[in-house]
């Protein structure tokens with residue numbers, strides 16, 4: 001199967017390519033189809049992922065896989081959530097990390113718990129779409145650690161691993177991460193070919 005990765009985020013492309021390898025799909029990207037992507041105006045990760053995947057599937061005539069994901073800090077009522085990519089209007093990952101630390105300055109210990117959520121939507125040109133979700137809990141450190149990954153990875157610490165996502169290899173991050181878990185769900189659904197449509201159609 002030929003599938004277009006409907007993301008402009010190089011960090012996501014890297015993780016999706018590695019995670020989908022067992023399926024043997026031919027993966028294309030937005031570099032192969034220069035499209036102007038729709039505004040992500042949904043109020044949930046699912047809505048935004050569906051918006052992106054459905055748009056690219058229609059525009060290319062090929063199945064398309066989109067990822068919408070974000071960080072939810074419990075003590076901040078789920079911030080930054082669906083605003084993770086533009087938190088505080090900050091333009092770069094580094095600036096958004098600084099902004100998040102600022103917002104969390106008053107929070108100590110258990111109050112720094114957070115989760116990462118990823119929703120993958122695989123949309124087909126005929127309008128059929130499927131969603132796969134993954135999440136992981138961790139703690140937001142008081143200073144960044146590690147050079148790998150992207151986004152809030154240098155601040156997101158997994159106690160069980162004793163590392164942030166930015167200190168993990170691609171393989172190790174895939175085992176723990178929200179996106180890795182969503183990919184595992186997709187892989188399981190597709191291990192014997194496309195799953196029956198009636199159980200996976202999005203309304």
Ligand SMILES: Nc1ncnc2c1ncn2[C@H]1C[C@H](O)[C@@H](COP(=O)(O)OP(=O)(O)OP(=O)(O)O)O1
Nearest residue numbers: 007008009040067068069070081082083084085086
């Ligand atoms: N321009 C924007 N303004 C406000 N919020 C945004 C904007 N773009 C994305 N978001 C929100 C939607 C998502 O839930 C969250 C994380 O962004 P997300 O779209 O997953 O990452 P991304 O934009 O880096 O990759 P992608 O190319 O896959 O869309 O931030």
Ligand SMILES: [Mg+2]
Nearest residue numbers: 008009040085
């Ligand atoms: Mg986006």
